[in-house]
Structure formats: C-alpha cells, structure tokens
Amino acid sequence: MRDRDVPQPSARRQFKYIRRQLRIFRRHHVSTLQQGLILIAACTIVLYSVFFTNVLAIHDFFHELRHALGIIPCH
Numbered sequence: 001m002r003d004r005d006v007p008q009p010s011a012r013r014q015f016k017y018i019r020r021q022l023r024i025f026r027r028h029h030v031s032t033l034q035q036g037l038i039l040i041a042a043c044t045i046v047l048y049s050v051f052f053t054n055v056l057a058i059h060d061f062f063h064e065l066r067h068a069l070g071i072i073p074c075h
C-alpha cells in the first residue's frame with residue numbers, strides 16, 4: 001500500500017489532539033528545573049541511541065556518521 005492511500009487524520013483533528021495533550025501536560029505544573037531535567041534526559045537518550053546503541057537498524061543508519069566524526073570506533 002502506498003503512503004498516499006493511507007487515510008490521514010484531518011488537520012483539525014490533529015490540532016485538537018495536540019491541544020488536549022498540552023492541556024494534560026500543563027495540569028501537571030512542571031517546574032523549570034523539571035523541564036530542564038526532562039530535556040537533558042531526552043537528549044541523553046537520543047545521543048546514546050545515535051552513538052552507542054547496538055540495535056541494528058539504528059546502528060546501521062548512523063554508521064557513516066559515526067565514522068565521519070571519527071570519535072567512536074564501532075569495529
């Protein structure tokens with residue numbers, strides 16, 4: 001099945017979903033310190049995935065980048 005054959009939710013429905021998620025997020029009163037910690041944790045997970053993970057799909061996708069940077073030998 002091609003991508004354009006998959007029915008996509010309308011923009012209005014997507015914005016409605018995003019607004020609902022933001023409302024739920026705001027209700028939790030996350031402090032600036034907590035926001036910073038969440039951001040650092042998210043960045044750490046992404047960087048670990050890009051540079052150190054052995055999950056084959058992720059490793060292979062970023063293989064050229066690892067070698068181009070020359071700081072992380074993988075073999």
Ligand SMILES: [Zn+2]
Binds near residue numbers: 063073075
């Ligand atoms: Zn390599």
